Amino acid sequence: MTYPALRTWIGGVAEDSPEHDGSWLHDPNTGEQLAPSASSSLDQVDRAVAAAARAHDDGRWRGLGPEERADRLEKLAAWLDDRAEEIAHLDALNSGVPITVTRLFGGANGATLRDAARRATASGDVRDLPAEQGGVRLHRVPWGPTALILPWNAPSAMAVKKAAFALAAGATIVLKPSSFSPWSAQVLMEGVRESGIPEGVVGLVQGGGAIGRALVADERVAAISMTGSTPTGRAIAATAAPRFARLQLELGSNNAAVVRRDADLAQAAKAIADGVLKLSGQWCEAPRRVLVDRARRGELAHLLVEEFGRRVIGSSLDDTTEVGPVAFADRHRELAEQRERLAQRGAELLQVAQVPAQGWFFAPTVVVLDGPGLAEEVFGPMLLVGGYDDEDEAVRLANTGQVGLAGYVFGADEEQAAALGTKLIAGEVKVNGTSVLDMSPASAQSFFGASGLGGHGDDDVLDFFVGKRIVGRDRPGLPL
Structure with missing residues (x-):
């Protein structure tokens, strides 16, 4: 089988990832070497964030409105539906998870995108608020360039879930998959290109901890959504705290x-x-x-x-x-x-x-x-x-x-x-059960204690990627 090249995606263009440390991706079933690892350069991280910042600033994505964004996400969903078996195979190799399970994940990626688009369209980017003087509106505004730090245990499902809700909300994003499970993110990026999502809206960088640290430390990154280990989450929180970057961290728990x-x-x-x-x-x-x-x-x-x-x-x-x-x-x-x-x-x-x-x-x-x-x-x-x-x-x-x-x-x-x-x-x-999926379509779940920050009920996830801004005529005649 031919495995996806580990490319870096900047401004809608795939580039070689030039850094190599001699490590390999292996078949966990045999220990066999499958393909050499590759990493983006620090310059590529800088340029990927710059492209996302430009796309945020000029409004080429958030300015489309939720309905037009939903149309593009539907195209991406259909494209991923057609690649579900390939994604399942790559995920089973990258994670060791049985292919009967990775098929469920791969087959649900399109539905995840459609659900995120539906929720964002229902929320809208702007809505009128009740006010006796009229003309008061709530605007849902993406924070800015957003880093998505992905785990290795459910590669495509987590890449698609985070990207789907961020994009549906109007955010521009830079993904960093785990260096242990990078392949399905490459397939996702091919779909982004084919679906007509504007250049610069979605970028991808490859590599291990050094690349992740450079991405989350970039002053232009306004929000970070990460799923992974507790030590990594603590390091991200410490890095992001001085600039008050928004954080969603799903970490470990016994x-x-x-x-x-x-x-x-x-x-x-x-x-x-x-x-x-x-x-x-x-x-x-x-x-x-x-x-x-x-x-x-x-x-x-x-x-x-x-x-x-x-x-x-x-x-x-x-x-x-x-x-x-x-x-x-x-x-x-x-x-x-x-x-x-x-x-x-x-x-x-x-x-x-x-x-x-x-x-x-x-x-x-x-x-x-x-x-x-x-x-x-x-x-x-x-x-x-x-x-x-x-x-x-x-x-x-x-x-x-x-x-x-x-x-x-x-x-x-x-x-x-x-x-x-x-x-x-x-x-x-x-x-009396241990299912993976939520108990209710309206589930909402916060991360308590040291298990993280934020939560992952679907509406909560969508809300994470935006701030809320009230604009309107002030109430006349108020005493203070």
């Missing part, structure tokens, strides 16, 4: 699942195993810790590892695979090191015995250990199971450490389970 005493353990184990193993264990809202009545801790742990053992582990390109490899060698090494640290603390390790010998397959593991676990996020197919004596202790443990994204509660009495869920520090708490 999400807790509380299993109440009335729960069916077998049903809970199946749902929790489904949750932790989705995307080969690599999604930010996966359950990472399970808290259960201490007397039933061993029973639940063994049910979980039995569920792990029922999953088909294999190549991310195989249609029968349910759990693929982790995305790259460093991810595998970090998981192995975390597992060893937990073992040194006295944890019992229960893991699937058979995984492929080649590639970056990490044996799905249940770690039996009381307490909050590791301070940092565990991002892969590994789950901590600990006990509690009463639900007050369960809530205290669930809210300890790096938390804030998601939580889960399992119990036969769903009303009582939901009541317990309101006590968890999390933006989203699901009862």
Whole structure:
């Protein structure tokens, strides 16, 4: 297969990415080298931001209005619909996520664009506000050039989601995909060119941390939307703070699942195993810790590892695979090191015995250990199971450490389970399920604690990319 060249896109034109550090993109299923990595230069970062700034200043995109922007986004959506299988294949190679899942992401990219355009059109760029004197209007105004920093675990879905809502809102953008998963962003850029989005509105730079740091440090970048690790998010926040750049940061969280005493353990184990193993264990809202009545801790742990053992582990390109490899060698090494640290603390390790010998397959593991676990996020197919004596202790443990994204509660009495869920520090708490998708089309979810800034309900995401400006005739006769 021919893989997309890692080009830098500036002003609607693809350029070579001239910097090389000798690293390669690999097939996570085998460890085979597939293509050399490439990085943009710092000059290219500067020029990409300059192009986005010019496009913002002259209004060539936001000035079209939401309906015309929606027409262009519909063309991009149709173009991506036609490339869905190619995108699914590239994402499965870049992330280790099974192709049955990356097909769902690739097939939904067009719908994401259409939904963002629909929401922006419904909101409008300008609307009249009630005022007795009349002539008062609310204007939704993009902040300015916006940096989109993308994660590696859902490459096309995150690139399209961030770009769709930013573009629908009228913002100009510069994307930086992860250096581990850059290919589907290249396909997206080809679609941007074909769909008639004006030159300079969308740029793309390639590379690792140095390129990301240069992009977010640029004084012209007015807003930054990033999904990734907590250390990277802290660094971005520190860089952006002096100029008060707007931030949306979705970071790490060791999400807790509380299993109440009335729960069916077998049903809970199946749902929790489904949750932790989705995307080969690599999604930010996966359950990472399970808290259960201490007397039933061993029973639940063994049910979980039995569920792990029922999953088909294999190549991310195989249609029968349910759990693929982790995305790259460093991810595998970090998981192995975390597992060893937990073992040194006295944890019992229960893991699937058979995984492929080649590639970056990490044996799905249940770690039996009381307490909050590791301070940092565990991002892969590994789950901590600990006990509690009463639900007050369960809530205290669930809210300890790096938390804030998601939580889960399992119990036969769903009303009582939901009541317990309101006590968890999390933006989203699901009862008796671990699905990836939102529970409601109107969902809104804030990032609590150290899990980030902002949120990712769809209307919230759209609102992030704009400021609100009131313009109109002042009220006559006011006393002050």
